[in-house]
Amino acid sequence: MIEEKVKNLLEKEIEKQGYILDEVTYGKENNINTLTLVIDKKGYINVNDCAKVSNLVNPLLDEADLISESYVLDVCSKTKGSEE
Numbered sequence: 001m002i003e004e005k006v007k008n009l010l011e012k013e014i015e016k017q018g019y020i021l022d023e024v025t026y027g028k029e030n031n032i033n034t035l036t037l038v039i040d041k042k043g044y045i046n047v048n049d050c051a052k053v054s055n056l057v058n059p060l061l062d063e064a065d066l067i068s069e070s071y072v073l074d075v076c077s078k079t080k081g082s083e084e
Helices: 002-016 047-064
Strands: 020-029 032-040 072-077
Touching (some): 002 032, 032 047, 047 072
Antiparallel strands (some): 020 032
16 A cells, blocks of 8 residues: 555654654545645644655655656645645
């Protein structure tokens, strides 16, 4: 299962940065393969937190090459869509 492999690969590295990897999903969103990482931490998650985690995990995902098809990486907070 891709989600479990991704979580095993990334969870410790994300936690070292002070974040929690809450959920990993992989599937089609609007006909595009999407890997979604839902992160959390004490306090609020903002766009800078999502960008920081994205920059951290991108090279790890590229090196591990767990997903053979092209996909979009989406790093978001638990309350996706409710940020102002």
